[in-house]
Amino acid sequence: MSSNSQQPASGDAELTNSSIAQLRRRLESGDVRATELISAFAARIEAIDPRLNSLISRVDPVESADAGGRLAGIPYVHKDIFCARGTRTTCGSRMLADWVAPYDATVHDKLSRSGAVLLGKANMDEFAMGSSNENSHFGAVANPWDEKAVPGGSSGGSAAAVAARLVPFATGTDTGGSIRQPAAFCGVTGIKPTYGRVSRFGMIAYASSFDQGGVLAKSAADCAEVLGEMAGFDPHDSTSVDRPVPDYSAALDDSIAGLRVGVPKQWFSEALDPAVGDVVQAAIEELRAAGAEPVEIDLPDADLALAAYYLLAPAEASSNLSRFDGVRFGYRCEDPKDLKDLYERSRSEGFGAEVKRRILVGTYALSAGYYDAFYLRAQKARRLVAEHFERALEQCDVIAGPVTPTTAFDRGAHSSDPAKMYLEDIFTIPVNLAGLPGMSVPAGFVGGRPVGLQLIGRHFDEARLLNIAHQYQQRVDWHERMPSIAVDSSNQ
Amino acid sequence: MSQYAIPSGWETVIGLEIHAQLATRAKIFSGASTAFGAEPNAQASAIDLGLPGVLPVLNEGAIRMAALFGLAIDAQVAPVSSFDRKNYFYPDLPKGYQITQLARPIVVGGAVTITTGEGKQAQEHTVRVTRAHLEEDAGKSLHEDFHGMTGIDLNRAGTPLIEIVSEPDMRSPEQAVAYARKIHAIVQYLGICDGNMQEGSFRVDANVSVRPVGEEAFGTRTEVKNVNSFRFLQRAIEFEIERQVDLLESGGKVVQATRLYDPDRDETRLMRTKEEADDYRYFPDPDLLPVVIDQATIDGWRKELPELPDAKAERYQKAFGLSAYDAGVLTSSRATAEYFEAVIARAGIDPKLAANWVMGEVAALLNRLELEIADCPVDADKLADLLERIGDGTLSNKLGREVFEALAEEGGSVDAIIEARGLKQISDTAAIEAMVDEVIEANPGQVEAYRGGKDKLFGFFVGQVMKAAKGKANPKAVNDVLKRRLDGE
Numbered sequence: 001m002s003s004n005s006q007q008p009a010s011g012d013a014e015l016t017n018s019s020i021a022q023l024r025r026r027l028e029s030g031d032v033r034a035t036e037l038i039s040a041f042a043a044r045i046e047a048i049d050p051r052l053n054s055l056i057s058r059v060d061p062v063e064s065a066d067a068g069g070r071l072a073g074i075p076y077v078h079k080d081i082f083c084a085r086g087t088r089t090t091c092g093s094r095m096l097a098d099w100v101a102p103y104d105a106t107v108h109d110k111l112s113r114s115g116a117v118l119l120g121k122a123n124m125d126e127f128a129m130g131s132s133n134e135n136s137h138f139g140a141v142a143n144p145w146d147e148k149a150v151p152g153g154s155s156g157g158s159a160a161a162v163a164a165r166l167v168p169f170a171t172g173t174d175t176g177g178s179i180r181q182p183a184a185f186c187g188v189t190g191i192k193p194t195y196g197r198v199s200r201f202g203m204i205a206y207a208s209s210f211d212q213g214g215v216l217a218k219s220a221a222d223c224a225e226v227l228g229e230m231a232g233f234d235p236h237d238s239t240s241v242d243r244p245v246p247d248y249s250a251a252l253d254d255s256i257a258g259l260r261v262g263v264p265k266q267w268f269s270e271a272l273d274p275a276v277g278d279v280v281q282a283a284i285e286e287l288r289a290a291g292a293e294p295v296e297i298d299l300p301d302a303d304l305a306l307a308a309y310y311l312l313a314p315a316e317a318s319s320n321l322s323r324f325d326g327v328r329f330g331y332r333c334e335d336p337k338d339l340k341d342l343y344e345r346s347r348s349e350g351f352g353a354e355v356k357r358r359i360l361v362g363t364y365a366l367s368a369g370y371y372d373a374f375y376l377r378a379q380k381a382r383r384l385v386a387e388h389f390e391r392a393l394e395q396c397d398v399i400a401g402p403v404t405p406t407t408a409f410d411r412g413a414h415s416s417d418p419a420k421m422y423l424e425d426i427f428t429i430p431v432n433l434a435g436l437p438g439m440s441v442p443a444g445f446v447g448g449r450p451v452g453l454q455l456i457g458r459h460f461d462e463a464r465l466l467n468i469a470h471q472y473q474q475r476v477d478w479h480e481r482m483p484s485i486a487v488d489s490s491n492q
Numbered sequence: 493m494s495q496y497a498i499p500s501g502w503e504t505v506i507g508l509e510i511h512a513q514l515a516t517r518a519k520i521f522s523g524a525s526t527a528f529g530a531e532p533n534a535q536a537s538a539i540d541l542g543l544p545g546v547l548p549v550l551n552e553g554a555i556r557m558a559a560l561f562g563l564a565i566d567a568q569v570a571p572v573s574s575f576d577r578k579n580y581f582y583p584d585l586p587k588g589y590q591i592t593q594l595a596r597p598i599v600v601g602g603a604v605t606i607t608t609g610e611g612k613q614a615q616e617h618t619v620r621v622t623r624a625h626l627e628e629d630a631g632k633s634l635h636e637d638f639h640g641m642t643g644i645d646l647n648r649a650g651t652p653l654i655e656i657v658s659e660p661d662m663r664s665p666e667q668a669v670a671y672a673r674k675i676h677a678i679v680q681y682l683g684i685c686d687g688n689m690q691e692g693s694f695r696v697d698a699n700v701s702v703r704p705v706g707e708e709a710f711g712t713r714t715e716v717k718n719v720n721s722f723r724f725l726q727r728a729i730e731f732e733i734e735r736q737v738d739l740l741e742s743g744g745k746v747v748q749a750t751r752l753y754d755p756d757r758d759e760t761r762l763m764r765t766k767e768e769a770d771d772y773r774y775f776p777d778p779d780l781l782p783v784v785i786d787q788a789t790i791d792g793w794r795k796e797l798p799e800l801p802d803a804k805a806e807r808y809q810k811a812f813g814l815s816a817y818d819a820g821v822l823t824s825s826r827a828t829a830e831y832f833e834a835v836i837a838r839a840g841i842d843p844k845l846a847a848n849w850v851m852g853e854v855a856a857l858l859n860r861l862e863l864e865i866a867d868c869p870v871d872a873d874k875l876a877d878l879l880e881r882i883g884d885g886t887l888s889n890k891l892g893r894e895v896f897e898a899l900a901e902e903g904g905s906v907d908a909i910i911e912a913r914g915l916k917q918i919s920d921t922a923a924i925e926a927m928v929d930e931v932i933e934a935n936p937g938q939v940e941a942y943r944g945g946k947d948k949l950f951g952f953f954v955g956q957v958m959k960a961a962k963g964k965a966n967p968k969a970v971n972d973v974l975k976r977r978l979d980g981e
Contacts, residue, residue, distance in 0.1 A: 083545045096544065103538050105545060202545040209778035237547050238780050316778055319579050322588020323542040327644070330544075343581055366579070366773035375775060 015040055016165040017482060019218070020074055020225045021249075023168065027073045034073035038117055041075040045119060045166045048485060051147065054160040055120040056080045056138045057088050062117070071229055072115030077170045079158045080121035081128055082213075083202040084108040087118075091204045092126040092136040092154075095324045095331045095350035105202020106234045107171060107213050114229040122170055123157030126352045127321065128178055128206040130154050131424040132414065135354045140411055143186060144483040145449055149408035152182030158216045159186035165486045169217035169226050173203060175210045176309055177403070177428025180440035183216050184403035184452025187442045189469065189479055190216040191223045194459050195435035196241035198227075199234030205320040207313035208239075210432045219479045220441065220469035224248035227462060243460065251463045252470040257291030259468065262396030264299035267427060273406045279451040280402045283443035283472065287400065290471050297392045297399065301385060305430040308381035310422055311365045311374050317355075318362030324350060357418065386434040389456075398468060399456040402427050403440045407449035427454060437462045441469045442478035450478075496665055496730050499737045503705050505713075506668045506698060506729060507660035510675055511653050512685040513629065513693040514557045520628050520652035521548030521591065528691050532634070536646035540631075542586030547779050550575075554652040555783055556793060557684035558598045558626050561654060563794050564678050565621055567602025574782040575626075579773040583644050584631035592655075594774045597625035598783065599654070604678070605802060606670035610817040619671045620659040629653050648692075654684075660699065660710065665729040669722050672696050673824060676722075677801045680826040687825075689720045696725055700732040702740065711736070712746040716760050719753050728753035732760055804829055812836075812843035821851055827865045834872030841879050849875060853896050870899045877906040885966060891915045919966040921973065924957070927965070928973045931956045942978060953978065 015023075015032070026032040038061045049055050055077060083089050083101035085108075090096045104112070111118075125135040133141040133156025141156045143149035144164040151160040155172030159182035162170050172179040174192035183190030191214050198213040205211060215226040228249065233242040263284060268277050284294050326332040326346025333349055336342035351359070365374040392399060404424055414421040431438040436459060440452035453472075457465045473479050498504055519526055522539035539546045562569040574596045577589040602621040609615055631646035656675060662668045676694055679685035687694045701713035716732055719725045731753075736746050750769075751760040799807070801823045808819035823829045828850070835846045854875065858865060870878075878895055881887045887895060887910065898909045910916055918924060931953060932939055942949040957970045 081545075089544070091544065099544070101545075102543070103546075201547050204544040205779075207778075236549060238549050239547075239778075315775060319577050319589050319773070319775070322579060322581065323544070323586060325581060325583075325588060327583050328541060328586060339583065363773065366775050368771045368773075371773075371775070 016044060016486070017218070017480070018168075020071070020168055020222045023074060024070070024072070034117075037073055038075055038119070041167055042119060044164075048164050048166060049161075051485065052142045052144060052160050052164060053139050054123055054141050054151075054157040054164070054166065056090055056092070056123050056136075056157070057121040059084070059087055059118045059120050061119060069113060069115030069229075070225065071111065073117060074115070074168055075117045075119045076111070076167050076226075077120040077122045077158065077161050078108065078118060079124050079155050079170065079172050081124060081173055081204045082108055082171055083204070084118060084121075087121060089121065089204070090138065091128070092124040092138060093351065093355070094137040097137060097331065099330055101202075103202065106199035106236060107230050108202065110230055110232070111171075111226075116229070119167060120161075122155070122161055125154035125156065125178075126355050127204070127317070128154040128173055128175055128211075129317070129354050129358055131177070131181055131421055132409070132411070133157065133182070134411060134415060135352055137352060143408050143449070144485045145187060146408070147485075148410050149449055150185065150411050152185035152404075152408060154178040154182075155190075155216065156182045159183050159188055159190070162186070162188045162216045162218065163483060163486070165218075165482060169215055169222055171213060171230070172216050173206075173211055173213050174428075174432065174438075175206050175212075175313060176432050177425045179214045179216060180403050180428050180438055180452065180454060181424065183440035184454075185408035185450065187445075187450030187452075187478065187481065187483075188216050189219050189223055189439070189441055189473075190214065191227060191439045191462065191465065192431070192437065193227060193231060193462050194241075194437045195432075196239050197231050197437070197460065197462065199232070199237040199240045201234055201236040205316075207316040208320060209316060210309075210313055212432075219473055220439070220466045221249065221252055221473070223439075224252060224466045224470070227466075231462075241460075246463050248463050248466050251467045254467050255291060256287070256468050256471045259292040259398065260396040261287055261292045261294045262297035262299075262392055262399045263294050264392070264399060264401050265296050266299055266302060267401040271405050271423070271426060272402055273446070275446040276402055276404070276406060276451050279444040279446060280400075280453055283441075283453040284400050286472060286475055287468065290475060292468070294400070295396055297395055299388055299392050299399070299430075301381075301388060302426050302430055304381050305385045305433050306422065306426050308378040308385065309425070309429045309433060310361070311378040312382060314358040314362030315365045315375055316362065318359045318366065321351075321355070321359055326350070354418070382433045385430050389430070389434040389436060393458050398461070398464060399454075401454050401456075403452035403454040404428075407446050407451055431456050435459065437465055439465045439469055441472060442481075443476075444478055496726070498664065498733060501705055502702050502733075502737050503707075504663060504665075504729075504733050505660045505701050505703065505710055506662035506665075508656075508658045508662070508668060508672060509697040509699070509715075510656040510658075510672065511629075511695040511697075512656065512675075512679045512687075514554050514652040514654060514684055515686055516551055516553040516557065516652055518551055518553070519650035520551050520554045520626065522650055524650065526651050528693075530647055532643065532645035533647060536631075536649060540586065540646050540650045542588075548591060548777075550780060550783070551652065554626055555598065555785070557652075557682070558624065558654050559785065559790065559793050560682045560684055560797065561624055561656070561679060562599035562602060563790070563797055564682055564800055565602035565604055567621060567624070568600045569785060569790050569793075570596060570598050570600055571786070572596060572782050572784050573598040573625075575777040575780045576774045577777045580770045582630070583642065584633045584646070584649065586631065586646060586649055590628060590630065591777055591780070592627035593625035595776070596782070597623040599624035604671065604674045606667060606674050607816075607820055608664070608666045608670050614817065617661075617667055617670075619661045619667070622657045622659050624654045624656040627653050627655060660701075665726045665733070668698060668729055669726050672725055673722060674801065677823070677825055681798055681800055683798075689722075692720070695720065698725065698729055698732070700729055700736070701746070702733055702736045711740075712748050714746065714748065714760075715750045716753050717750060717763065720755075724753060724755050727755075727758055728760060731758065735760065801829075808843075812847070814844065814847055818847050818851060822847060825865070831865050831868065831872050835876045835879065838876035838880065840883060841876055842883060845879055845882065846875075849879065853893060857896075857900055869903070870896060874899055874906065881906055881910065885919050886910065886917055887915065888917055888967060891917060891964065914964075916964065917966050918961050918964050919969055921969060924961075924965055924969050924973050925977075927957050927960045928953075928970070928977050931960065932977060939978065950974070950978070
């Protein structure tokens with residue numbers, strides 16, 4: 001148990017630590033006015049965020065047009081990868097430091113229709129490349145549980161903002177763990193849906209065949225509220241899937257008795273910090289206590305998945321990021337001599353080191369003579385990983401394990417060794433290779449820093465994941481705990 | 493056209509890559525309009541601009557059009573095709589990559605038959621098509637009017653194209669032109685491309701190499717771009733053959749390169765060599781799903797196919813007794829065939845007469861005015877009126893030409909022109925007999941000579957009668973009466 005974690009306080013804290021359903025009831029009953037609610041959260045951002053740097057931009061709240069929507073009046077922030085018309089949308093990069101989106105992402109459009117109120121754009125690793133949020137042009141983000149620690153990445157700002165209760169929920173994107181890992185590091189609940197469940201239109205692409213939008217919130221119940229509003233087929237995204245969106249909240253209270261929970265034996269190895277492993281095992285025991293049946297499963301080749309990911313994602317990124325050339329929008333170097341100079345300097349000066357590293361790796365992997373050895377072999381490895389999951393999910397209904405090998409590391413700990421940083425994603429990346437839905441659920445603390453339990457389901461099994469996570473959260477209160485930065489400020 | 497002769501001892505090998513813009517109303521991956529000639533960038537949507545976060549969505553109309561082309565050339569329409577990214581930096585390429593089809597094109601194989609020469613020299617030849625794939629067009633760089641800077645117009649960016657790649661099956665510039673014309677005709681017949689070469693709707697790149705006659709291995713080829721008419725295609729290939737043969741005969745080597753044709757100087761210029769070529773780093777576009785087409789859909793499209801040039805030419809020969817050459821000319825473009833068919837749709841018009849007029853007077857007029865047949869000042873209906881008056885003997889062919897000129901210059905109706913100009917042919921036998929008698933009476937010496945065996949003088953009498961009739965006498969009636977009067981009595 002962390003010394004600086006505290007039980008919810010009274011007064012304002014009651015408001016800021018409420019569930020979305022509670023907030024909705026209070027708004028509907030007139031107990032709290034929408035403007036009061038917005039002001040309360042806006043004031044928290046004002047007071048707390050300077051210490052966290054979780055937001056890149058604040059957004060003046062727009063009164064929702066549809067006050068009757070499920071999220072009517074509920075404040076939130078977007079990861080700054082989502083375009084919202086008229087808002088600066090930076091993707092954490094100098095390249096887009098001054099770029100104002102002229103159109104709405106489908107996710108933004110859907111949340112707006114549901115009545116949610118955008119208060120800001122959250123910090124992130126540049127172009128979603130990173131696991132610590134240290135790769136942001138707009139500065140690092142502090143982990144609300146320990147300001148020396150990173151919040152994780154790339155959706156680090158989103159996770160920190162929710163952990164500090166600056167907003168009830170935040171959007172995020174997950175390409176190799178970018179929702180689940182920061183959710184685990186910051187002690188919040190995060191869900192990365194099945195690839196194709198949430199539209200990617202208006203979400204700035206990092207690696208298109210992996211990128212998936214999702215939610216970070218306090219609890220599984222809140223994630224269910226929001227995901228239901230975000231998900232669904234989008235004619236503007238050819239990879240979105242035309243399949244009805246269930247009412248995720250409706251299944252939350254289902255019993256999980258008899259559910260087979262697969263525990264991959266390879267994931268509890270020397271790669272995993274034993275203390276983190278203990279917390280995760282305890283959480284699995286809690287699921288057993290709720291009636292679920294843990295079964296050991298085989299899920300080999302996590303290292304293969306990691307290698308494949310770090311070829312395929314950079315390959316796609318090298319192409320996706322070609323449009324940032326200084327010609328039509330975004331950063332342009334001063335006084336270019338000619339076209340080549342314009343390209344070279346705009347991109348050299350506009351992109352940060354990690355982005356350039358991945359563009360180089362990806363360019364190399366796709367080059368003539370290397371394509372077969374790198375890109376094609378990585379695609380084969382990707383299929384193999386997907387098959388492993390398929391086979392594993394025949395023996396169980398859901399997979400449970402760690403999200404990360406360790407708790408949040410200190411800022412600067414991995415900055416000299418990118419390969420070590422990449423290992424942070426070893427349990428999350430395989431899920432993206434297979435396109436499966438995954439969650440991170442707060443499961444305890446080690447040394448005052450949060451630990452997440454990862455749940456992985458079959459394709460489009462989000463309802464079941466949320467159900468299991470919710471049942472777990474009925475038995476524990478990890479997700480209710482707030483870092484002291486959130487509690488202290490709520491009493492001001 | 494004088495036949496171009498390849499330098500003796502050499503053979504040329506030509507393959508063409510043809511880009512045909514598809515006539516969809518909207519672009520291939522965005523809903524923006526494809527109309528030509530709008531203000532710069534007025535038709536570029538967020539998707540065409542490649543803004544951060546946008547995604548492509550395939551226009552299914554483009555799939556159908558590409559498939560129709562495949563069916564028209566007896567190719568396989570792939571049950572599964574897919575899109576790849578071709579990565580390179582260029583200011584008019586907004587995303588830094590072009591979406592195209594590399595590994596799995598929508599059209600595979602197929603062939604067209606071409607004819608070069610006419611009459612006894614006519615030769616048929618089959619040109620195989622390797623593949624035809626869908627891709628998006630780039631925008632345009634505008635180098636004028638920007639004070640040393642370059643303007644970018646992205647209206648064209650995202651316009652659907654099919655790139656039709658031939659096998660290296662052509663052995664002369666004439667064959668290459670005939671093949672390009674045949675593809676041009678097919679896409680127009682199908683209504684999938686407007687074929688406008690000036691506006692760049694139909695662009696031809698030629699891969700040209702030469703080798704000594706008898707050699708089997710291909711020579712090093714060059715690719716000639718920027719050819720925007722069939723005449724320039726012929727010239728560009730001729731130039732390139734000459735250039736390559738000169739190089740090789742003087743001990744030099746052909747360098748694999750892309751060259752630009754300059755029509756003003758009638759030459760090709762080096763654009764870039766293979767060493768300078770980009771590595772395009774193709775890979776499957778993760779934003780687009782594979783295109784899956786079931787057999788029922790393909791069968792449905794097959795039923796939509798119109799009568800194509802070869803079938804139409806065969807029908808013209810069989811049904812109207814036209815020569816292969818004439819049938820070929822009349823069917824060489826959809827607009828010409830439509831014009832011809834509109835003329836003969838009028839009951840009683842002789843198709844052969846109509847064919848002669850369309851290929852003769854109409855073609856000459858269009859050539860003179862530099863107009864397309866669709867804009868012919870004498871429309872098919874008017875020509876039919878005119879041919880009716882020739883058919884019923886009101887006009888001779890010669891008078892018909894005069895009426896045709898008047899129609900072209902002033903418009904109006906055929907009958908009104910005949911009336912106004914008094915062009916009606918004299919077919920009344922009594923009137924002709926009177927004129928014949930006058931001529932016989934006035935030329936006793938010639939009559940005696942003719943009757944004494946100088947047959948050639950018959951033409952003199954015809955001329956005299958026609959002169960008396962101011963050219964309006966029915967020539968056949970004049971002949972008949974003259975024969976009767978001179979020989980009969």
